[in-house]
Amino acid sequence: xxxxxxRGQSARPARGADSRRLTERIFRIRESGILAVxxxxxxxxxxxxxxxxxxxxxxxxxxxxxxxxxxxxGETMVVITRNVDLSIGSVLGLSAYVSSNLFGHHHGISxxxxxxxxxxxxxxxxxxxxxxxxxxxxxxxxxxxxxLYIVRGIDTLIVGxxxxxxxxxxxxxxxxARANIGGVPYLAIDIAVLVxxxxxxxxSFRSGRELYAIGSSPxxxxxxxxxxxTRISTAFVVSGAIAGIAGVLWATEYQTIDSTAGTGYELQVxxxxxxxxxxxxxxxxxxxGAAVGALLLSTITSALYVLGISPFWxxxxxxxxxxxxxxxxxxxxxxxxxxxxxxxxRAR
Amino acid sequence: MDPVAxxxxxxxxxxxxxxxxxxxxxxxxxxxxxxxxxALLGENGAGKSTMVKMLAGVHQPDAGQIEINGQxxxxxxxxxxxxxxxxxxxxxxxxxxxxxxxxxxxxxxxPLRAGRRIDRKLLREQSTELFxxxxxxxxxxxxxxxxxxxxxxxxxxxxxxxxxxxxxxMDEPTAALSATEVARLFExxxxxxxxxxxxxxxxxxxxxxxxxxxxxxxxxxxxxxxxTKVAEVSADDLVRAMVGREMPTRTQAQHGTVxxxxxxxxxxxxxxxxxxxxxxxxxxxxxxxxxxxxxSGRSEVARAIFGxxxxxxxxxxxxxxxLRKVSPAAAMAAGIGYVPEDRRLQGLVMEMSIxxxxxxxxxxxxxxRGLISSASERSFATDWAQRLSLKxxxxxxxxxxxxxxxxxKVVLAKWLGRQPKLLxxxxxxxxxxxGTKAEVHRLLVQLASTGVAVLMISSELPEVLAIGDRILVxxxxxxxxxxxxxxxxxxxxxxxATGQFExxxx
Numbered sequence: 001x002x003x004x005x006x007r008g009q010s011a012r013p014a015r016g017a018d019s020r021r022l023t024e025r026i027f028r029i030r031e032s033g034i035l036a037v038x039x040x041x042x043x044x045x046x047x048x049x050x051x052x053x054x055x056x057x058x059x060x061x062x063x064x065x066x067x068x069x070x071x072x073x074g075e076t077m078v079v080i081t082r083n084v085d086l087s088i089g090s091v092l093g094l095s096a097y098v099s100s101n102l103f104g105h106h107h108g109i110s111x112x113x114x115x116x117x118x119x120x121x122x123x124x125x126x127x128x129x130x131x132x133x134x135x136x137x138x139x140x141x142x143x144x145x146x147x148l149y150i151v152r153g154i155d156t157l158i159v160g161x162x163x164x165x166x167x168x169x170x171x172x173x174x175x176x177a178r179a180n181i182g183g184v185p186y187l188a189i190d191i192a193v194l195v196x197x198x199x200x201x202x203x204s205f206r207s208g209r210e211l212y213a214i215g216s217s218p219x220x221x222x223x224x225x226x227x228x229x230t231r232i233s234t235a236f237v238v239s240g241a242i243a244g245i246a247g248v249l250w251a252t253e254y255q256t257i258d259s260t261a262g263t264g265y266e267l268q269v270x271x272x273x274x275x276x277x278x279x280x281x282x283x284x285x286x287x288x289g290a291a292v293g294a295l296l297l298s299t300i301t302s303a304l305y306v307l308g309i310s311p312f313w314x315x316x317x318x319x320x321x322x323x324x325x326x327x328x329x330x331x332x333x334x335x336x337x338x339x340x341x342x343x344x345x346r347a348r
Numbered sequence: 349m350d351p352v353a354x355x356x357x358x359x360x361x362x363x364x365x366x367x368x369x370x371x372x373x374x375x376x377x378x379x380x381x382x383x384x385x386x387a388l389l390g391e392n393g394a395g396k397s398t399m400v401k402m403l404a405g406v407h408q409p410d411a412g413q414i415e416i417n418g419q420x421x422x423x424x425x426x427x428x429x430x431x432x433x434x435x436x437x438x439x440x441x442x443x444x445x446x447x448x449x450x451x452x453x454x455x456x457x458x459p460l461r462a463g464r465r466i467d468r469k470l471l472r473e474q475s476t477e478l479f480x481x482x483x484x485x486x487x488x489x490x491x492x493x494x495x496x497x498x499x500x501x502x503x504x505x506x507x508x509x510x511x512x513x514x515x516x517x518m519d520e521p522t523a524a525l526s527a528t529e530v531a532r533l534f535e536x537x538x539x540x541x542x543x544x545x546x547x548x549x550x551x552x553x554x555x556x557x558x559x560x561x562x563x564x565x566x567x568x569x570x571x572x573x574x575x576t577k578v579a580e581v582s583a584d585d586l587v588r589a590m591v592g593r594e595m596p597t598r599t600q601a602q603h604g605t606v607x608x609x610x611x612x613x614x615x616x617x618x619x620x621x622x623x624x625x626x627x628x629x630x631x632x633x634x635x636x637x638x639x640x641x642x643x644s645g646r647s648e649v650a651r652a653i654f655g656x657x658x659x660x661x662x663x664x665x666x667x668x669x670x671l672r673k674v675s676p677a678a679a680m681a682a683g684i685g686y687v688p689e690d691r692r693l694q695g696l697v698m699e700m701s702i703x704x705x706x707x708x709x710x711x712x713x714x715x716x717r718g719l720i721s722s723a724s725e726r727s728f729a730t731d732w733a734q735r736l737s738l739k740x741x742x743x744x745x746x747x748x749x750x751x752x753x754x755x756x757k758v759v760l761a762k763w764l765g766r767q768p769k770l771l772x773x774x775x776x777x778x779x780x781x782x783g784t785k786a787e788v789h790r791l792l793v794q795l796a797s798t799g800v801a802v803l804m805i806s807s808e809l810p811e812v813l814a815i816g817d818r819i820l821v822x823x824x825x826x827x828x829x830x831x832x833x834x835x836x837x838x839x840x841x842x843x844x845a846t847g848q849f850e851x852x853x854x
Contacts (some may be wrong), residue, residue: 204465206458209447212453216444222456223442225427283446336494 031289033328034276035205037321038296045293045303052090052306055183062188063253066299067092067246070191072276072290073198073271074242077235080202082215082282083140087129088243090108090151095121095247096261104168110175118248125151126240130233140236141329148266150261167253177253187249191291199289213284228324271318272297274323289294296321335338350618353759355418357382357546358403358434358515363412365398372398374570376412380515380546385537387557387578388550391590391809396550397569403438403548405429416514436517439524441500443492450475450488450833452583454546478506482544498529505536516540516550522556525642533775534560551643553582554846566590587846591838592807608632610668611801612684612770614653617662622648623825626662630770630801631720635792637816638805645825646805647689650772653803654686655679659710666770667824679710685763687756689774689805696747701731703743705758710765732761736791755783760791771795774805809838821845 045052071088078085099118102109125147132143156256166174179186210231214221221228251257277295278285300321301314356379359516363376363553373395390396401407403414407481413420416432419565421551423429429436443452443594450471451458459474461467463808470605479749484502492503501521508516518537522530537547539558549561558578564576566589574589617623624646638646651657653664655676664671672678679686688694707714714725729743736757740750747758756776763771776792793815796802806812812819819836821829821844829844 065817112774120662206456206464206466209451209466210456213444216446217442219357220442220444221455223426225430226456279446279798307733339494 004271020035031277031286031292034289034292034296034325038292038299041296041299041303043308049306051301057302057306059180059185061295061299061302063185064302065252065295066177066185066187066191066250068272068298069291069294070246070249071194071265072272072294073191073287074193074239075266075269075273076276076278076290077198077202077211077285078239079270079278079280080211080215080282080285081232081235082218083133083232083235083279084144084270085129085140085239085243086144086266086270087151088127088239088246088269089262089267090148090155091122091125091240091243092247092250092262092265093259094125094151094155095244096160096250097155097164097247097257097259099248100164100169100173100251100257103170103173104164111170111176114173115245115248118244120244122241122244122247123237124240125243126237127233129240130236132206133236134229134232143277152263156259163256163258164251169251169255174255175252177249195287195291202287207231207234212283215279216284234237251281261339268297268318269294271322273316275321277325280326293325356380356415357417359415360403361415363399363402363409363414365395365407365409371570373402373409375570375572376402376409376567376570378548378565378575380548381563381787382514382544382546383455384563385540385541385547385561387548387561387564388548388567389554389557389564389586389590391807394567394590395570396567397519398438400517400548400550401433401835403429403515405519430511430513433512433514434517435504435511435513435515437501437504437508437521439520439802440497441504443500443503444493445493446491448489448491448504449486449495451512452461452503452645453478453488457510474510475506478509479741481509482506482539482772484532484536496529497524498533500648501533502536506538509540513545513707515546515548517550519550520536520549520552521549522553530556538596538643539848549786552846554586557586563632566774576638587839587842591842592775606813611666612803613665613668614649615663615665617649617652617659617664619648619652619657619659621825622653623822626822626827628820628827630803632769632799633796634817635796635802635815637812637819638803638822639807639809639819639841640822642807644822644845646822647774649822650686650774650803650805653679654684656686656771680766683769685709685766685768687759687771687773687776689778691752691755691759696755698748699746701744702733702738702740702750703748705747706732706765708763728765729761732765736761736764753780753785753788754786756780756784757791762790764795768800770801770803772805775807776804777806777808777811780850785811809841812836812841813838823847 002134005134042053051057071092075085075088095243098121099114102114102117129140129144129147130137133140136143177185177187181189202211210221210226213224213226214228214231218228247262250261254261273285273290274291274293275296276281276289276291278290300317301311304311304314304317359379360376363373364371365373365376376385376395376399378388378399387568388396398407402409403423405426405428408422408424414423415421420825421432421735423432423434444455447455453475454471458466459470461470474489477490479486479502482502482505484503490531492500495503497518505516521533525533537549539546547697549556551557561578563575564578564581566586568590605813609632610629611632614629615627617626626649628636638649640646648657652659652788655672655674656679658674666682666684669682671682676686692698697708703725707720707725711720712729714720714728716724726743732738733743738757738761739754742751747755750758771793777788780788792802792804804816813833813836816832816836818840819831819833820827821841822833829840
């Protein structure tokens with residue numbers, strides 16, 4: 001992350017510049033590697049099927065990526081601290097139904113209120129997760145697996161056999177997902193900005209850096225006086241809040257909401273995060289990488305559709321990419337370590 | 349004399365700390381003066397580390413007090429110690445491997461610019477400045493992963509410097525360093541002292557004390573023995589103060605007659621960077637004690653013999669037959685039993701019952717058609733519990749409910765149940781009360797008298813002298829001395845373990 005900062009600095013010791021270049025290169029590999037995969041993938045698909053790069057399809061892919069990328073932003077903040085949030089799919093489902101259902105029961109309700117309700121649901125779930133993990137000392141894998149089922153259970157209880165249908169939703173609400181400028185959805189731009197802000201926060205603020213510190217070494221974080229419990233709770237609250245908002249966006253996009261909305265989505269998001277170069281055991285990675293990971297995975301889905309290949313391959317390829325990402329990560333780590341060791345021994 | 353130097357920056361007075369029944373520190377007393385490096389010496393278990401942890405705010409003393417610049421202070425946690433100006437550099441620092449050196453130094457205290465954003469330029473400059481003051485070329489922008497232990501310590505020292513620490517405690521910093529790294533560390537220590545900080549330096553290497561320390565304090569059995577100016581004493585004086593214990597009485601009868609048949613033969617065993625050219629034999633009925641300081645490679649040799657760790661050269665013979673490398677199963681089949689150093693983590697399955705733990709290494713004998721018979725497991729465990737006079741409630745109680753000494757008996761029972769030819773025991777009486785200690789000793793002697801070969805690793809010299817028939821001493825991965833039980837003394841063993849042996853011999 002250091003590598004991102006003012007590259008123009010001139011007055012620096014030579015050796016420092018040297019290893020800066022190295023870390024910089026490694027950092028770049030992480031995100032540029034996946035960007036390269038994305039470009040190659042788009043190129044190959046376009047050669048086979050020109051329709052793929054049509055503006056309609058681009059709009060389609062970007063629309064599909066928005067919620068996905070938004071969720072990976074929240075998930076990344078949690079994963080960086082060496083935790084995981086498995087409950088986001090269920091939180092999204094609950095928020096999607098409860099918030100969009102308001103339109104049918106309270107005629108003329110403000111869209112802002114609907115979003116606030118979704119946000120509140122997300123905040124509550126995130127806070128519950130965060131407190132159980134940080135104060136209860138229960139592994140997040142277990143806590144959020146439990147809340148995954150509990151929240152989905154509550155959702156099923158509320159929804160029953162009902163569903164929200166498009167006809168009950170005001171056009172202004174549906175328009176949120178559709179509005180675009182030159183084929184690029186406004187929502188995609190908003191989320192790109194949000195991801196940018198997230199990246200800036202994680203890079204330039206003490207509390208952001210502390211999330212990395214906690215994931216890198218929880219013991220050292222405690223010794224350094226970092227408020228570990230507060231930081232971890234906050235990461236879960238942010239992830240929950242984002243899942244709540246994503247639920248409302250889900251409703252604008254799909255317009256038909258039953259009790260299964262978002263089922264299993266958490267695993268896709270975690271896949272995107274890992275493919276995007278975020279270390280699953282915390283301490284490194286960026287929200288930009290995770291967002292590009294999400295873009296790559298939804299591009300693949302769309303490409304397979306355009307090429308007329310069975311959607312079975314979609315999941316197989318996502319799994320394969322996950323393995324590639326992890327092995328690449330491992331290979332880079334090993335080589336980086338060797339390079340750094342060599343460097344420090346040479347310095348002596 | 350500078351008048352400021354008359355007043356200690358930090359003084360610990362009559363501090364005491366117990367962990368359950370174990371009295372780790374009885375009388376911890378030390379005065380640290382600004383601008384001086386002060387050595388803290390003592391055998392393993394003398395209470396040095398506990399004293400460090402009291403200063404670090406990790407443990408709170410049960411009695412006694414800590415004063416900083418004459419003011420009594422309470423250090424409830426590491427943050428309080430840090431705020432009081434005490435920085436502790438551990439042998440293996442805890443850093444954030446994924447973050448840069450500069451961030452590691454300033455985590456939570458990064459310099460800020462407008463909008464509470466981190467000022468990365470200033471962060472880098474301040475780190476560079478710290479390393480310039482320490483006189484070491486370390487790049488503040490590189491990630492900590494891959495830094496050598498020596499460099500990691502420097503990062504910690506830079507952090508101490510950035511906190512304006514008055515007292516810098518170094519807990520065996522040189523144990524894992526090469527000679528050049530030690531030299532560089534010493535320059536840094538001199539720099540720190542020059543800037544007026546007090547350095548508490550813990551080491552096992554006496555030559556280091558004479559090289560950089562002005563004062564030395566010796567601890568023995570948790571109590572303060574001696575504080576002196578280094579210039580006024582010799583290495584022998586310090587060794588004598590560290591050991592200075594009554595010799596335990598030994599009876600001739602305790603040393604069984606050695607049958608003469610070699611059970612274990614280790615030939616030129618080498619593992620790069622860990623131990624070099626280790627050759628020795630253990631005969632049936634003989635107890636060979638492997639002495640030396642912690643980290644001298646004793647346990648690693650034992651682990652290599654038992655097949656847990658690999659080795660690069662040399663071989664291990666049991667009854668003249670070469671033993672397969674890196675195979676604990678082969679070692680067990682050849683008749684070796686291994687009681688590890690850390691019984692809670694490596695010797696026992698803490699959640700399982702006493703009888704299950706006892707039977708664990710003998711499952712082949714307790715099974716019938718592939719199923720473990722609970723009845724035979726119980727009778728097997730009952731038999732061994734009686735033989736070792738184990739004190740327990742029920743055999744089905746989890747082994748975690750037993751006292752340390754009785755847990756160790758369970759580990760011993762587990763291996764004795766296999767009727768081994770060779771039993772390797774690593775620190776068999778660590779953390780065990782005195783009564784049970786004697787029982788374990790009696791047990792090992794008894795075992796040897798039935799013809800079992802015993803290889804015992806121990807840091808406790810009285811124990812080594814009490815039951816060892818032969819005593820081998822390791823220092824920094826090499827065998828440096830061998831004594832018969834008649835010729836050994838605590839002083840001679842300690843001298844060989846700390847490297848004073850060569851000096852004395854010449």
